[in-house]
Amino acid sequence: MKNERKPPLRLLQEEALARRLPKNHPILPKVHNSIEKRRAGYRGELNMDYHLTFLPHNRYTIVRDLHLTDQFPFQIDTLLLSPQVIFILETKNIFGELFFDKYSKQLIRTVEGNENGFTNPREQAQRQSYQFQNWLIKHNFPSIPIEHFATISYPQSIMKTNDEKLFDRVFHTEHIVNKILEFEQPYSTSVADSKMIRKIHKTLIKENTPMKINILNKWGISPHEIIKDIQCPTCLRYPMKRNHGIWFCPYCMNESKEGHIQAIKDYFLLFDSPITNKTCREFLLLSSRRTSQQILNSMNLIKKGTTKSVFYIEND
Numbered sequence: 118m119k120n121e122r123k124p125p126l127r128l129l130q131e132e133a134l135a136r137r138l139p140k141n142h143p144i145l146p147k148v149h150n151s152i153e154k155r156r157a158g159y160r161g162e163l164n165m166d167y168h169l170t171f172l173p174h175n176r177y178t179i180v181r182d183l184h185l186t187d188q189f190p191f192q193i194d195t196l197l198l199s200p201q202v203i204f205i206l207e208t209k210n211i212f213g214e215l216f217f218d219k220y221s222k223q224l225i226r227t228v229e230g231n232e233n234g235f236t237n238p239r240e241q242a243q244r245q246s247y248q249f250q251n252w253l254i255k256h257n258f259p260s261i262p263i264e265h266f267a268t269i270s271y272p273q274s275i276m277k278t279n280d281e282k283l284f285d286r287v288f289h290t291e292h293i294v295n296k297i298l299e300f301e302q303p304y305s306t307s308v309a310d311s312k313m314i315r316k317i318h319k320t321l322i323k324e325n326t327p328m329k330i331n332i333l334n335k336w337g338i339s340p341h342e343i344i345k346d347i348q349c350p351t352c353l354r355y356p357m358k359r360n361h362g363i364w365f366c367p368y369c370m371n372e373s374k375e376g377h378i379q380a381i382k383d384y385f386l387l388f389d390s391p392i393t394n395k396t397c398r399e400f401l402l403l404s405s406r407r408t409s410q411q412i413l414n415s416m417n418l419i420k421k422g423t424t425k426s427v428f429y430i431e432n433d
């Protein structure tokens with residue numbers, strides 16, 4: 118089953134924000150910092166995907182980055198489905214010395230003598246397994262047993278604990294396959310058949326809805342602070358000029374036919390609204406209605422509304 122992991126929506130939104138804030142904007146260092154953390158998290162998840170390729174093929178249906186709702190929304194990094202057992206895997210890419218405290222249930226990270234508290238990924242994974250159990254029940258699916266693991270992707274991170282059982286379920290990502298092979302042993306009875314697994318998988322894909330937040334509100338940025346226009350994909354400067362259907366950068370002389378694509382994507386990532394001919398002209402600083410229409414029609418968007426009030430939404 119081919120389903121590749123895509124960069125998280127929130128990361129893409131923050132990258133768009135960083136691209137479209139003035140270089141001297143006071144919030145920008147914090148945005149960059151957050152982007153770095155999210156990129157590290159994403160790398161950790163890709164690392165998990167790599168290790169899972171060593172599992173016996175076709176034994177598990179792997180579903181990545183699931184956003185579901187029980188009573189509240191919840192997210193699962195990686196889910197492994199089989200007729201006998203389900204595995205929920207939470208991955209963290211945290212660097213440093215990590216202490217998992219049995220009593221406070223906290224994860225305390227120490228780097229160069231400085232301590233920080235983190236969400237305990239073991240507790241997170243366990244919560245997700247309860248939520249996923251409820252999700253199965255809600256959809257009248259059989260109660261397949263669920264196991265959960267939390268992994269640390271950074272091989273150099275040193276893990277310590279005062280809970281002798283913790284390392285059964287918390288370990289470096291590279292051990293994931295051995296742990297799965299060990300934990301699947303007692304589950305020899307099929308609770309569902311392969312048809313049912315396909316049905317669960319289909320329902321998961323259908324109900325998977327990544328939450329798109331209003332990123333400007335989140336960072337306290339007003340829409341007028343956002344740089345409009347088209348960014349040169351080569352030198353990253355604004356704006357590009359349009360000449361006979363081709364974008365041209367007056368700084369580095371780069372030419373591009375597709376300069377507007379990232380701009381339209383940025384629009385959708387930053388503004389929680391459909392795009393119209395008018396908002397497109399305003400955002401790309403175009404004077405021509407016709408060019409604006411050509412661009413919107415070329416973007417594989419979903420066209421809605423009546424002739425007088427056409428608007429476009431993303432096709433995802």
Ligand SMILES: [Zn+2]
Pocket residue numbers: 349350351352353354366367368369370371
């Ligand atoms: Zn340029």
